[in-house]
Amino acid sequence: MKELQYPFDSEYIIKKKKSIKRTLLADGSSRLKKKIAVFGGSTTNAIVDHLELFLLDQGIEPEFYQSEYAQYWQDAMFPSEELLEFKPDIVWIHTTNRNISAYPTTSDSREDVDRMLEREYEKYTGMWQKISETYHCPIIQNNFEMPFYRLMGNKDCSDYKGRSNYVTRLNDKFYEYSQNNEGFYINDINFISASYGLKAWSDPSYWNMYKYAMCFEAIPEFAFNLSNIIKSVFGKNKKALALDLDNTLWGGVVGDDGVDGIQIGQETGVSQSYYEFQSYVKSLKSLGVILTVCSKNDHENAIAGLEHPEGALKPDDFIIIKANWENKDRNIIETAAELNIMSDAIVFADDNPAEREIVRQQVGGCAVPDMDGVENYITTLDRNGYFEVTNFSADDLKRNEMYKANAQRAAQQAYFGDYNEYLRSLEMTAIIDDFIPVYLQRITQLTNKSNQFNVTTKRYTATEMEEVFESGDYIRLYGKLIDKFGDNGVVSVVIGHKNGDVLDMDLWIMSCRVLKRDMEFAMLDRLIERCREQGIKTVKGYYYPTAKNKMVKDLYGRFGFDKISEDEEGNSVWQLDVDSYENKCHVIDVKGNESVS
């Protein structure tokens, strides 16, 4: 929703929050359901209301548990029955500098302050460990904003007795913990409060009257920032950035002004602003964001502009370059199809409001920020948190290489008459085996991200996946695919639970980046092999239709299963006899966990 994208009008959101919520809930989109436990050190009600809006907008339908006023520590350390039953998917600890139990005084020695710091820190580590052990779920912890007054003036930040100094040191300890503990994320309120304006943020009347730790009008920005961490943890980040060229990546129109006439580089303030933006975009690429071009231009002019010697970006930085005279909505939809991603995983950046509007209206879910004024471009993209980094998996870093390799594969495909010949030329190796701990996080992530190649759309929390992992009642497989162009990472997960000599398939998912590579057949071959080892005679498959998984409607049919029933909603049940099965994949060399290095 446009009203919830940065830059937004906070006061409008505050006033209209009820009707915004009503509109979001009525839009008919399907959302991930997640349970969020909020352990507050100050009032959280309005924050939670606004957090809900932003999460709904980002495809997550939250259910909340909120501590009674300021009971964060009690809730963390001595969970109530209600809380245990709630089983949060994520816990957020909302503490602020109002919750710091003691500050240094002028009579304290350095050692006193160190001890005080250690005691304060241990209170938090105690909570984090207890929460981890109890719920096995990610934790989001606020850092501390700077105090709004400085007793010693400027020295407050550098003297160990200063409050500002104390808060900074405490924050440092939190960061260190975060570096050493997976699934632990800092909600950077120190940045958000500074960006908002610490004076306005800390207006003490909101604390004294309502026990809010920040001013009321800052709550939407606070909640938006927090929502970005949550949606990122649950796999709702955007994947690709589609960029316009003229007046977006450089000043001027390359087709009219010529390559020498566009503004990019170090010559003027304007050209430097565009250069700075290009550099920012290039850094996004190094985070694993896929870059594409979506521009109304002749292709050769677009390339010429991108080859401008003063530019930071080069044609090679883009996986797909759509420079033509088609409507942009169509180009965006085609870009999504070629990348095998959903169009709601794309951010479209264009200075032209008319182009933005057509994409906004025609391409469902595509994020279209208002790019107004080159000096605002970076902040607009950055603050929207489209590519918020939480789990920085090796896959993310390599994503651009992978998509580039995909583009190369597509190019190579043209040379082969026979598709199997092409597949064999890819020299594919797969590791397909039972789950191992090092991949559990990625496996869980996949179950929450896959929408298209997903027969049951069953989602797993980290805790549920751990239970599956530890139980003897399941046959589990993950699949990792490597070819001569690169390592695709873990791309498929299959889970079935044993029921006597029948295996009921709970889950069959695959990443769309490896479609048409026969990977699903390699998974099936391995599954049947495991079934034979464990005395399974029959495998039963289930297909539950959603708006997005039509591509696997007949998956079990292609696998050679017989359809035994289908109801009017299209839910179907399939069955396969294990004994008569013959292997189906002949183009992938399959190995097991012993090959994981």
Place this chain on the structure above:
Amino acid sequence: MDSKVIYSRLNKVFRDVFDDDSITVNPRTTADDIEDWDSLEHITLISAVEREFKMKFKMGEISGMKNVGEMASIIAQRAKK
């Protein structure tokens, strides 16, 4: 500022905040008359009224207002436009 104008603008704010187009406020309206008007939503209301009239309530006033009439008379004294 004309009190008729104040009430008509206040009415719009109340309808927005409580998402209920059937609300009509008068000087005697209190929190008891509007279902969702509790202490938590009171702060949302205050924030929206302040924005509408480009003014700020003082701390003591916020908890001291007994009904919409008192709110309107503070607005009449202080509203900028």
